[in-house]
Amino acid sequence: MANDMMNRRNDLFDAMNDWFDLPRKFFDDTNVAKLMQSDVIENDKEYVIKVDMPGMDKSNINLSYNNGILSVSGSRKSFKDMSKDNSLIHRERIDGHISRSFRLPNVVASEISAKYDNGVLTITLPKQSSDQSDNSIQID
Structure with missing residues (x-):
């Protein structure tokens, strides 16, 4: 009996924690980061991002580069693999729209290239070459 009362109490507090935790979960973008895990690599000539x-x-x-920010977004439509004879018991595959942005300055936007292979998007962003001429001014 005491054990049953403890379980009811725990169920009540678990439900309250879920309710009060809802705003944090709703605005938490860690799920997006889990969906779009990425590596950003930089060398002297370019940035390479794998998402x-x-x-x-x-x-x-979709990819866009504006004002030094690379935006990557994607969408996935609803899954239509359910037959009329079956009912869904558990669902983890999601559909919807996700996006991420990366601040990458000094990129030659016209030379950005991307490749999508086996679920990995690889984006290469060439850096602007620094002007080799000396812009310093001598004072006489």
Whole structure:
């Protein structure tokens, strides 16, 4: 009996914690980061970004580079693999729209290239070459 009362009390507090935790979960973007895990590599000539985007069709991925910010977004439509004779018991595959942005300055926007292979998007952003001429002014 005491054990049953403790379980009821724990269920009540668990429900309250879920309710009060809802705003944090709603605005928490860690789930997006888990969906779009990425590596950013920099060398003297370029940035290379690899973004995991499994299950996305290449035609549903969008890239843009404006004002030093690379934006990567993608969408996945609803899954239609349910037959009329079956009912869904558990669902983890999601559909919807996700996006991330990366601040990468001094990029030659016209030379950005991207490749999508086996669920990994690889974006190469060439850096602007520094002007080799000496811009210093001698004072006489």
